[in-house]
Amino acid sequence: MSDSTERRTQADRRAKTRESVLSAAARGLSKFGYASLALEHVARDAGYTRGAVYHQFANKEVLVLSVVEWVSETWDEAVRRPALAEGDPLVSLIAMARGHAHYCRRSPGASVMLTLRVEFTGQDHPIGRALEEIYGRLETECAGLIDAGRRTGTIPAGPPARLTAATYLTVLESVGIELQHEAPHDVELLERAVRGILGVAPVP
Amino acid sequence: MSDSTERRTQADRRAKTRESVLSAAARGLSKFGYASLALEHVARDAGYTRGAVYHQFANKEVLVLSVVEWVSETWDEAVRRPALAEGDPLVSLIAMARGHAHYCRRSPGASVMLTLRVEFTGQDHPIGRALEEIYGRLETECAGLIDAGRRTGTIPAGPPARLTAATYLTVLESVGIELQHEAPHDVELLERAVRGILGVAPVP
DNA sequence: GAGTATACGAACATCGGTGTACGTATGTTC
């Protein structure tokens, strides 16, 4: 009988377990944050015990770092790349905002990143450093887009590109999460905020 | 000898201790959040031991609730009231944003509130409820301002006032904190974001 | 100034959570 509990190969079994645990850990992190995240709860939520979790991940820190990496890659594919595929810098920045709002609707990924960032900023911790790395790269890239748009003339002059980019990203994150269950106004309000930061006129 | 360690009356002594502990707890919360906040660290930072803390506050939860109340009242006086003193609703909303940016520069209060809100949203916890209470009132008030401004015509139509207010407050909080060490661009970028959300033209 | 209340420190009991050691069951290789 080809029951659902049938997992033939070990690689399959391993992959399925890791995915379940990563997903449960992501949900847990978005609700409880790192410090209050109990691996017992994560394991239960994934349908296993802590033994399985510790078999797949060396420790709590490694598990969460894996979640961060996983979320980061997912977001890259779903939001960043499609937005960058647009030709114009301004169009890219707005597309990224709208794409992010849609991403927040269906994935706890953004909540995970925000929660961890709030928890670890100002600390000296591997997870904090991993987040800084990811956000730093993104900030640099967005600053580049802003600079390009300003040279082209589609984006008016304003505060330093780096700070404008930091503001842009912070707003993306917080507003996307705040309004994640308020479609369709999430997209509308996020675009309004972003246009304001960039200094371009409101949509008509 | 009138040394600095001289505290005559008991009420004075008590008040001084409570203030020191509250202030240390606020700094600690903004850095570590609730779960990772060790009362040993707070007491040390305030110049006492845990014994003093537990003498003044029943437990960790009560201490943090006191911090929340204290921050809330401080913010009210420094930011909300002066802004509401302005006649026009739109002017009030912008004044509140600018005032908040200044508040973030000098006080960890906003960081405390953000950290706690991220940590407790989605939980059923007294601290979470206290925050909901405070933010709910503020949101209602801001929604009222937006409605008023729209009736007057200084604020153009847009998404529901309640959601617009929620977005406004989220942005206030996150941007204020993100740029707290980036004067003078903090005020500039925060005003840009807020104007965008409200749908009013960028400042010239 | 003797007695009482308040402020604070020190030591202890307790608990939730992490990480580890070990046992069992399910695949894999020859």
Add this chain to the structure above:
DNA sequence: GAACATACGTACACCGATGTTCGTATACTC
């Protein structure tokens, strides 16, 4: 199918942090 490797569960040791108890010093009352 026998020997081995991998997946997972169970039980235990350990640690940090909370909250409580009790002792001591400082302020108030009469």
